[in-house]
Amino acid sequence: MTDDAEDGAASDRLRLNLFTMNAVEHVSVGSWRLPGDQSHRYSDREYWTDVARTAERGGFDAVFFADVRGIYDVFGGDRETAIEKAVQTPSNDPAYLIPAMAEVTDDIGFAVTKSTSYNHPYQLAREFSTLDHLTDGRVAFNVVTSYLESAAANLGYDDRLDHDERYDRADEFMDVLYALWEDSWEDDAVVRDEDAATFSDPEKVHGIDHEGEHFDVPGPHSAEPSPQRTPVLYQAGSSDRGREFAAEHAEAVFVSQPSDDAVVDYMADLRERAAAHGRDPDDLAFFPGIVPIVGETEAIAEAKHDAYRDAIDTEGVLALMSGFVDMDLSELDPDQELEHIETEAIQGVVNAFTSNDDRDWTVREVAEFAGLGTTSPVVVGTPEQVADVFEHWFHDVGVDGFNVKEVARPDSVRDFVDLVVPELRERGLLADPEGETLRESTFGRRGLPDDHPGSR
């Protein structure tokens, strides 16, 4: 346990993100068949405005959208299972939902996943500035490097970039973004001086003159400064190279580790790496995923858990997991133990099932476990029992908050907000986020810290 954990959590209040996807299935494959499930309405704007209202009512900091490019075609060597089982396909771009969700809410933030491998930083900088303007500073950027080979071919590349090379490109990508967001337009560049017929002062709008290995971007940025300039930065790297990237750039890190001890070690490691990058290690916040299944009584919660388990589509789960680990799990005997590999895809998912001291996982066990939220712990019980687990992680392990994963949509989040949130509030763990922008309400600061590479 770290000193931080022994002293109590790094944050004064628990942070909550609702982890979701603009798709039928996200991380609980098969759940679209649950009675009353609404996930087939993912392309309906009203579904999402309702989600935003519910999450805001529950004091969530943000609705967090995962996103992928490409199709899960590793399992069985083809895309049939992914399409049949709606494995993150079909999906829509999450960014376009944000203005509609912002319109019906006041404070909640929105984290949008975008890939540094399949976008151009000049274009992406403009998209996030636009969203930051339209939401009055309520957006976050979840920086991913993308893991599906199938994305590369569709976007004009012969092959997916190698794992570490993707992070090298991402480093340069971030440099370009920081220059565009932070350095291109001075705060008072827009003067709107009608008498002088001057809208913006050209002396205060600068080119960035970036010439690098992957990008040449002269600038300037096309957007004037938005409330946050740089959106809040999330990241989820878990490999050695991924951790380096997160330690340098992330303000909040998505944790995917198999046990309390592993989470504690991961946080200590990232903080040490952040310090080596000249950053204050306490500026990093940590959010593990969690799958709460709650009922008014234990029996009700257990009954829901049983129904959710019955809905798991094992083949669909294996298609998802095969994409995550870049290994065709259809080729393995279901009773074979999963062995540790170094993957070109998501190392954290491999580690979750192969770095456990106290148990080994067979393919069948992985499929059963990962059917509800993939790698995150599933917590089943009454509001008090679920709140106990949240409190333990917050106070004893020292995490800052959680990415709450859904099974039934939108019942999972409604249950959580109606049953667990009052209990968390009662215990003084949860308070409504305060602050004009997402960064202010989640981290208590207006801009990036001075020692962050975006400020330097």
Ligand SMILES: Cc1cc2nc3c(=O)[nH]c(=O)nc-3n(C[C@H](O)[C@H](O)[C@H](O)COP(=O)(O)O)c2cc1C
């Ligand atoms: C909890 C979690 C959530 C992730 N969400 C996404 C996502 O929505 N889209 C995506 O392309 N990658 C996602 N990733 C992948 C990571 O961003 C990263 O690209 C991947 O973990 C490879 O880096 P690593 O080997 O350092 O872990 C996620 C990873 C984790 C552990």
